[in-house]
Amino acid sequence: MDFEPYRGELVAYCYRMLGSFHEAEDLTQETMLRAWKARDRYDATRASVRTWLYRIATNACLSALESRSRRPLPSGLGAPSGDPGAPLTPAPEVPWLEPFPEARFDVEARADLRLALVAALQLLPARQRAVLVLREVLEFSAAEVAEQLETSVAAVNSALQRARAALARGGAYVAIDAVGEPADPEVRAVVLRYMRAFEAADVPALVRLLTEDAVLEMPPVPLWYRGRRDYGLFMERVFALRGTGWRVERVVANGQPALAAYAPEPGSGHALHTVQVLTVTGGRVARNVVFADPRVLAAFAPPAPAAE
Numbered sequence: 001m002d003f004e005p006y007r008g009e010l011v012a013y014c015y016r017m018l019g020s021f022h023e024a025e026d027l028t029q030e031t032m033l034r035a036w037k038a039r040d041r042y043d044a045t046r047a048s049v050r051t052w053l054y055r056i057a058t059n060a061c062l063s064a065l066e067s068r069s070r071r072p073l074p075s076g077l078g079a080p081s082g083d084p085g086a087p088l089t090p091a092p093e094v095p096w097l098e099p100f101p102e103a104r105f106d107v108e109a110r111a112d113l114r115l116a117l118v119a120a121l122q123l124l125p126a127r128q129r130a131v132l133v134l135r136e137v138l139e140f141s142a143a144e145v146a147e148q149l150e151t152s153v154a155a156v157n158s159a160l161q162r163a164r165a166a167l168a169r170g171g172a173y174v175a176i177d178a179v180g181e182p183a184d185p186e187v188r189a190v191v192l193r194y195m196r197a198f199e200a201a202d203v204p205a206l207v208r209l210l211t212e213d214a215v216l217e218m219p220p221v222p223l224w225y226r227g228r229r230d231y232g233l234f235m236e237r238v239f240a241l242r243g244t245g246w247r248v249e250r251v252v253a254n255g256q257p258a259l260a261a262y263a264p265e266p267g268s269g270h271a272l273h274t275v276q277v278l279t280v281t282g283g284r285v286a287r288n289v290v291f292a293d294p295r296v297l298a299a300f301a302p303p304a305p306a307a308e
Contacts, residue, residue: 001039003032006050008105009138010057012113016133017061019071019097019122021299027064031057047147051140055148058130070122071097073115073289074217074224081223084233088221096219097122099253099277099291101300112137113254115277115289120170124163131156132163182250182257187280191250191257194278194285198261201244207232211284218274218290231288242273251300253277260300275300 010031014024034056035042042052072094100113112133121129127149134145135156142153142160149156181187190209197205207228216231217224225231247262247270258277262270275296279287291297 001035001042001049003035003049003053006053007032010053011105012100013054013133013138014057014061015100016112016118016121016137017058017126017129018064018068019118020095021098021100022295023064027057027060030060034060047144051144051148054134054138054140058134058148062126062130065126069095071095071119072122073097073119074219074222075215076119077222080215080226080230082230084225084230084237086223088218088223090220091222092220094220094222096293098293098296098299099258099275099289102252102255104299114256115254116279117167118254120167123170124166128159128163128166131159132167135160136164181255182252186283187257190280190283190285191259191278195248195250195259198248198259199246201239201246203232203235203239206235209285211281211286214285215287216290217288218292220293246270246273251275253300256280272297 007028010028011021011024014027014031015021018024018027031053035053038056042049047055073096077094097115097119099115100118102113121132124132130149131145134140134148135142140148142156145156146153182191194206194209197203197209210228210231212228213226214228214231215224215226216234225234242263245264249260249262251258251260253275254277256277256279258275260272261274261276263273265271273292275291277289277291278285
């Protein structure tokens with residue numbers, strides 16, 4: 001039995017459940033090992049290989065979530081900071097939400113990887129989370145999900161209704177529907193202008209590309225900012241602290257345009273500093289989630305920009 005063709009979609013599923021790309025990879029590997037050990041007990045008359053693998057993966061995720069806290073973004077923990085000069089003190093004790101590096105896997109349901117939706121999923125009870133993803137994203141039948149969760153169809157339908165209502169109250173579906181695709185010409189044009197302004201350290205040009213209430217957040221730093229003014233003041237601080245002459249490359253994360261930003265190093269050269277996941281709506285940047293954790297940077301591993 002060859003389970004490898006299912007690896008990419010299983011990693012994406014576990015990521016939606018856990019909010020961590022690294023844990024998703026680990027649990028997918030655990031799923032593969034469990035399936036291999038149990039291959040002699042697989043009954044093709046009861047379920048397809050894919051459905052069987054998802055049952056194993058779901059059980060692994062639910063077990064993992066019993067001992068894990070939800071993974072938030074800074075904006076999910078409190079009010080925005082009003083001080084763009086506040087100390088940038090990381091909070092490593094918080095299990096932060098991680099981005100999903102699409103280049104590593106061929107994932108079809110990209111819209112359902114949006115950071116806003118994955119963050120909202122973290123607020124749902126684990127079994128509701130599983131039901132919603134299995135039914136709404138992966139389109140398993142209620143009977144299949146009931147079999148995977150060892151429960152009734154009625155219980156699955158009830159959990160799905162509660163999960164939908166919770167996400168609707170938080171506006172998660174509205175948020176993902178408005179997000180532009182990375183390949184959309186208008187989105188590409190906005191991202192290109194943002195990249196040029198960033199490389200030129202042109203803060204006024206960056207600010208002109210933002211929505212009025214644009215959000216900037218930077219896990220593992222728990223601070224976050226809302227609005228053009230504070231966004232711009234913080235970017236001025238970044239260039240004052242780290243210098244100008246940055247280099248930026250396009251990447252893709254969570255079905256959204258993203259940037260790999262390389263800071264100038266003393267002497268010469270550049271070093272990967274952050275991966276920035278952009279939410280582009282209506283021809284403007286509405287949110288920038290800036291990830292600086294070394295594990296996140298290693299997961300994306302974009303190529304170094306060519307020297308000029």
